[in-house]
Amino acid sequence: MARTMAEKVWEEHVVRRADGEPDLLYIDLHLVHEVTSPQAFEGLRIADRPLRRADLTIATEDHNVPTENIFLPIADPVSRTQIETLRKNASDFGVRLHPMGDIEQGVVHVIGPQLGITQPGMTIVCGDSHTSTHGAFGALAFGIGTSQVEHVMATQTLPLAPFKTMAVNVKGSLKPGVTSKDIILAVIAKIGTGGGQGYVIEYRGEAVRALSMEARMTVCNMSIEAGARAGMIAPDQTTFDYLKGRPHAPEGELWDQAVAHWQTLATDEGAVFDREVELDADELSPFVTWGTNPGQGAPLDTSVPDPASFADASERAAAEKALAYMDLTPGTPLREVAVDTVFVGSCTNGRIEDLRAAAEVIKGRRVAEGVRMMIVPGSMRVKEQAAAEGLDQVFTAAGAEWREAGCSMCLGMNPDTLKPGERCASTSNRNFEGRQGKGGRTHLVSPLVAAATAVRGTLSSPADL
Amino acid sequence: MEKFTVHTGRAVPLRYSNVDTDQIIPAVYLKRVSRSGFEDGLFAAWRAGDPDFVLNKPEYKDGTVLIAGSDFGTGSSREHAVWALQNYGFKTVLAPRFADIFRGNSLKGGLLTVVLPQESIEYLWNLVEGDPTAEVTVDLEAREVRAQGLTEPFELDDYTRWRLLEGLDDIGLTLRHVDAITEFEKQRKPWLPVTQ
Incomplete structure (x- = not known):
């Protein structure tokens, strides 16, 4: 079967x-x-x-x-x-x-x-x-x-207890400036924070196949934000190339055996998922959240939604509560929302490719007056690699803070927190009330949007620079 | 683990959906290494910041049954959320839908999470808002929630129900099958990584 x-x-x-x-x-x-x-x-x-x-x-x-x-x-x-x-x-x-x-x-x-x-x-x-x-x-x-x-x-x-299975099929290809973070934020906005409940999601389709390993990790990372227990992507040559030569990867004969087995893992032709969801990568643009759960997101090109526009009563109530907490007015273009802090890091977007993407945008520019930008590598190895590539210099020259590895401002558990009322564009995964510090306000974004936002001081994409 | 058979108590209406575990207990309270004393962290931001928050109302201070909106317990896997509810005095939580990890954690730890239809939740909210002394019974033996004017069956798989009724520790149950684990370990793939 x-x-x-x-x-x-x-x-x-x-x-x-x-x-x-x-x-x-x-x-x-x-x-x-x-x-x-x-x-x-x-x-x-x-x-x-x-x-x-x-x-x-x-x-x-x-x-x-x-x-x-x-x-x-x-x-x-x-x-x-x-x-x-x-x-x-x-x-x-x-x-x-x-x-x-x-x-x-x-x-x-x-x-x-x-x-x-x-x-x-x-x-x-x-x-x-x-x-x-x-x-x-x-x-x-x-x-x-x-x-x-x-x-x-x-x-x-x-x-x-057994999981149900869901396929998220992402066809087409991402436009420049659109990233895997935008894919997953769009998925969550589409199916909701409870939409994946009870499921293991498998991300499929040409847009997923085209992603690097690190970009794939960003997608799977936020599966939980759609309520799913797990997210998976079938291993392929991209996976094998990433693994080969890493400290704990198999070697020699065992490597060949392992790859042969890994190639059998992909979902069989004709296998049936309990639910399928379709997404077109060509239609995606940079995504940001406006509310206090990761499903409350919208394309950056749009405005803060009017709670009255939600048909469902509980969604309407949740939007009202979220906008009150976020201190946002319906109809405000998202591009006009000004931030105090920009955070690049976390298990979602704290890898070397994320730092490269942010550095590419910020290179030769300055962090806007009154904005604090923190760059927190996801690991000491990432930090070492970034320094070897000179990214630390790019960030510090732009006026950003260059930190040691940790969860940092993704959650209010260490010294890196927002003060009450502060607003942050964050590459992390959760925009819950108080997540980044009591009273803090979080907009989830990709590393590209984070860097552009740091330069302009309001939610922005690199195309706005 | 304490057994759960039948519980009757006053109820607290929490008319919010999507209550994530960062709200149930903010991260700053997770630094402790103990398993008790987390009641001060329960809904800490709302209790401190909103005088109208339901747990700040004296008429609900003795509640042991929490009645919440859909998608209760989303987000972080912190089991401290379950401990905070239990340490505060809650025995059971009723909601139309729970997040998976929170549900798993609650049923491991003996906090009975019960899925009821949205209409029943609305009915119970209205009931206990009208009369805060109204009692709600959660009967695990009969798999039924009862309150004035409402008798609603709920689903829970036989295995979990049995474990809760007996107050059994999962680890002890699994260790009865330690031979099967040892047998399985003999045929694991030879390339699988080890950490040391």
Whole structure:
């Protein structure tokens, strides 16, 4: 029978199947960070259980870490305790940890692919919803809660109820200035924040095939923002070229075996998805969000919508509440919305290609008066690469801040936050109320739009410069 | 884990849809390494910033049943959202639809999340707004929600229901099959990466 890629990967990992019970799935890789792991390690201790497969587990420090002065003690004692707790836990349970200052440290979803430890056909979990990022390689990768983190530590498996499958078919090709971030923001605006609920989404079509690995990661990263548990893209030559030669990629004979297997993972001809959604890349333009959930977005060429234009009563109420929080007036052209801060970084858009894209726009220009632009590489390796290419010089010459690796201003958990009322164009993934700091206002954008916005001081695309 | 069989209590009407876990508990409260004491973070921004927010009203302070709008628990996978609701005193949350990860977390931790039709949620909102002392019963044995003028069945798979009724820990259940795990590990693909 013809099967989808998600079904194939699932079937390959079933440890145990019994009537009336969820399938027990084997987990190939467990990524760990400081925020969602302490209570799980503590659970192991209380129950006197060992961590079953430290060799399939890797940890880093990302959510809490400051992005400057990283060799000084962390000022916030609670954050410091959480970091120190992870260090002790990693040491006690034999887990490899890349701490602050280490060359392999970075946002957990940036370092997995970078190390080549994220590979097609794997099951990958992390106590972080953006684990869907790794699906760009054709892995089944999803975020889990702390109870499940403990479960994976103790058993290297998870009992899971089956997912439904959705195909998002993106035909055509992207115009210059339009990026994979605009694809995923358009998908979320189309199907809504609950539209993917219960599904694994597979992104397909010529526009997806044409994307680089890093651009694919941006798409899969935000699958959770459409409510989906995971997003996947079939592995192809682009995937293999990206992986070849990375520290944990197979070599020699094993590489050939692996590639042969990876080529069988793509969805079979004639396989049936539970739902299909169509999108035309030729029709896309730079997208920005205006509201307080990632589904509340619109093309930059349009205006702040009138809540009265929403037919559905709950959407109307949500739009009214969002505009009040965002302090926006219906009918205002989105291009006239002025920002205080521009943030380039995060597991969505903190990779080298994202920094190159932003640098290309900002090169030879200045960040607008009164605007603060922060560039936060997704990992120390990305930072190193960017510096080797001179991108750090481009950014600092333009008046932007050049920082160390971490989650930074994607979430209000470290010193990089917005002040109440501040407005930010952000390449991150969530525009929830207070996400970037209490009272802060977030517009989600691509790195190109972020850089152009920094120059003009209002939401802009490079074409406006 | 505490068993869940039948719970009857006062209810809190939360007339918002798309309540994400950053609202349920902002990130700044996630720095702790304990598993308790998260009640101060529950809806912290709304409780601090909006005197009319429902949890700031004295008539709802003893509520144990939260009645929310659609897509409750979207966004971040933080299980702290479940702990914050439980630490505050909630035993169950009713909504037309929940985000997947939040739902999974809640049912692992013994916070019963119940999917009801939008009309039933509207009915219950009106009921408890009209009479804050009105009680709502969530009966897991019968898979039924009951309140004055309403009896509404709900769905929950047999396995999860059994686990909640018995208060069973998932890890203990899985470790009964440790031989199957060991057997599986013998036939994993030879190229799969290891971290050390």
